[in-house]
Amino acid sequence: MKVSGWTTRVLETPDVNPLIVGVDQPGTREFVTLELDTDDGLQGIGITFFGAALTPALRTAVDNLCELTVGEDPLQVEAVTDKLWLAAGGAGPEGIFTLAISAIDIALWDIKGKALDQTVCSLLGGHRDRVVTYASGALGRPMTIEYLAEAGPRLVEQGFRQMKTQMGAEPTARREVARIRTLREAIGPDIDLMCDINQLWDVNQAITIGSRVEEYQLFWLEDVVVRDDYQGLARVADALTTPIAAGEYVYGIRPFRHMLEQRSIDIVMVDLLRVGGFTQFRKVAGMAEAFNLPVVSHLIPEMQVHSIAAIPNGLTVEYMPWTLRLYEETPAIEDGQIVVPDKPGLGLAFDRDALERYQVG
Template identity: 45%
Template sequence: MKITRVEVVTTVIPQVIGRYKSQMPVVVVRVRTDIGIDGIGHTFTVTTDFQRSLTAMVRELGEQVVGEDPRRIEHLFEKMVYPANFVGPGGLLNIAATAIDIALWDIVGKDSGQPLWRLLGGFSDHARTYQSSIAVGSRPDVLQRQAADLVAQGHRAIKIRPYAERDARIEQVVARVRAIREAIGYDIDLMYDVNQTWTPSRAIRVGRALEEFELFWLEDPTAMHDIEGQAAIAQALDVPICSGEYHYNPVSLLPLLKARAVDYLMVDMCRMGGITQFRKAAALAESFAVPVASHLMPEVFAHCIAAVPNGLIAEWMDWSTILFDGLPILTDGVLHLSERPGHGLTLLEDVVQKYRVD
């Protein structure tokens, strides 16, 4: 089997997160082969500032794999990323490589007749999920309605973000978290994502104040490069610490694990470069007995979390799901995966054309 061409389409999808409206570029690829098996993959960036650069990088990486056997995934990943060593690995390169890497795994699944979750290890055919769209910077009554609505939709875990409350007095933070707990009770898991904006001392002070609410985790409490600071937070708090999404390769996750700075390791498949690198990150975390959680792209990432023995939970942030049919089915907080070969997704061509940009 040989790759005959890689087709690239860029879409820009409107997004609403809390009170914030934005547009998100999603670059979709279709990798075609000489035996008629096609693979679909995609990647994204959160603003339109670099959409042309991302599209150009995906196209150039696609040129690297034409003529190759799509089943030689490790070989093709190396072929895509190695030339960038001169200008620096990671960054835009990894995000672009993700689209092609996903498409290659889709081809391998279709060629073997296996769904992706089984192809990657087959530990389970489902994954727990959490909904990730509430910002704490709203009135308590608004937060309560938002949280209750998500539970009514079938979610059993919810993540909140402070936004305007990042620097608020501790009693204000506590009041808002208490309001959400009152709305959803303690049968629903609750996460709090700080997005690297607290100092270690503030994270410890606020974290202690929030311990009564039994948070599932406190996420990215301080700067991603401050491993010692985060380890101090993890040692000081009973609240589990989750971190890792800002790192661009499995090796960079090792200091977090060695320092015992995380209870749960969050992996961003786009920043890592796709499914190929996720597998390595998950295996690394397993060697430290640390569960892994996913960041974004649940339509594919749910397969990865389900497949590995230390897969904990997948984030349901449905930024790009609008483009696809065949999504995992949500029931009582669990994403159920199908037996369709590959990742099981098909493009909704009319939606792709609606949001397509040149």
Template identity: 30%
Template sequence: MGLSRTGKRAAMSSESTFIERTSATETSAVNERHFSALQRGEASVDRIASVRISHAILPLKTSISDAKVLTGRQKPMTEIAFLFAEIRTESGLEGVGYGYSKRAGGKGQYAHAREIAPDLIGEDPNDIQRIWTKLVWSGASVGRSGLSTQAIAAFDIALWDLKAKRAGLPLAKLLGAHRDSVACYNTSGGFLSSSIEEVLENTDAAIANGIGGIKIKVGQPDTRIDLRRVAAVREHLGEDFPLMVDANQQWNRSTAIRMGRNLEPFELTWIEEPLDAYDAEGHADLARELATPIATGEMLTSAAEHAELIRHRSVDFIQPDAPRVGGITPFLKIMALGEHARVRMAPHFAMEIHLHLAAAYEHDPWVEHFEWLEPLFNERLETVGGRMIVPARPGLGFSLSEQARAWTQATERFGSAQFEGAA
């Protein structure tokens, strides 16, 4: 006997309710699994168990002066502050990264790092871009460039070091190297605080150690002194040896044009920071007017600021600094923009990091040699025939020395795992 119309409606209603309830239950289960995956990372292969940060001061053997000192804008530099980040995972892997500050700012970087370090615990260390975004938004109210992102840089660099170590590869190879060595030039012997006789002696020592280019500082109030120093170094090196000059932002536009033309007979590889770091239009005018290539970018603190230089065609050589722009993650964005625009690259300072990034850059880069940081690490980089050799060691290929521990003024740990050999 069939159901009545009323009975059919009741059965249909009951079936509809069952379907709705089942659908809601299934949806809830799917949502719960999705939320769980977001929280736990079901595809994750490891977790960050602990983080240690340290604030260390590296004293320089002699005080250093460039044009900013001679124009009264800064005091001579006598030390460099470092922010070290050591990240250990549940599987026992460890990555090391660093940021730095010349003159003021080191304590501020360390203080910000202390605030955001706990946000790393429990994260999958392979999710570097997501972690960078998480950390930058943790401190977004104080900005997404400058000191806040420079604190992030130490963590970001440590994560890239760790990722390459997991793969058993040098970072350059993990990124995809174009070369196994990079042309290198020395800066540390050419400061304005050194007499021209000392500069020439330093030049000879650098070349004997396998350096392939020499950069000297210019930008003195009396430009005739600059020209005499450049002439002396060019004569000493010969016509074909790569020579660069660096004005450290101390020229105005008219002086830069005049000096650029006066320097053209010396066949320089580039003129660095002739104008204020943020004067993209002025640098673009120089790049159009002068035969000598223009280089700048080291003082910028974000990928967006470098994008402006590239957009305006302000540079022949872009000079990003990974610790200053927030780490390797934003640095890779600058590399992509630079490769697309076909500009060359010469990263600033931090050769232990930048050697790997330069090796992975398409357009014939340079890397800057500074021996200042060598006491901080147990390993040394090799220079042969004018080039710096990419080390075969996994990751960035360096570890902190006992001297770095001795220079440490403050340190703090977050998470559960203990670091072996901790001071």
């Protein structure tokens, strides 16, 4: 079996999160989709994105790299991706190159699963067939405290046992703390509550405000300082009892080595597109396991369910439903857990009507 061709598209979808109720959600999100074909008739799918003005350039990068895969054996995933790294790795690891190669890597694993009649989860290790998932994007900074008090219990009613909010936009520490206190009082003590800072604090803010919210038993504090301040992250992690999660903003596998060696984090968060796809994800997961640390996912839950469920140190999947409208069917949510599809490969198929509706390039 050989790779025989490919199709890419640029899609622009409404930026609407169905977990948000009663709040206007303007704007759009852009995605690059990939369908990678073989001469045996099997097709693998992939996706990548970072949005905005450079999305056409990202599509071009995917096209250029796909051209290099034609004639290659798609089952030899490491060999194919290594060829792409040798051909264009000087353009990375950060930025468009890694985002482009990730779409191809994902599609190759999808083909391999279909060829071997196995799920990608099974190929990656197959530790279990479902994993806890948490509601994300519904409790953000733009939301008022009054909204948070209503939205948190609503997510619990929908079956979520974990959810994530944000801090980092309030003018005072007191008001930041008030948001966490309000949510904790609304959802009770038995629901896991995470909080994302998105790199908006410095080290002193992280320690000061982080200390003040420790009584509310956060499941983790995420990306509290700028992504490559490994020493600063280590200072925060050492000062707080609340676990520190980070990793979604870094590219490739090497930054994770630095974070782990410097004890910068307690929870390893991996973005499948920035790390380089499933091939590189499993290397990070192995490093994390060697340091006795859990791994969590960032975005695209329909694919990350495979990666997190596959490994023994997979902790939870972020349920951010940005991309779910693009598929005919998406993984089921049962009792607060996301279920690995029982179909070969990713168990996903692009919805042709959605592709036609949202295609802009």
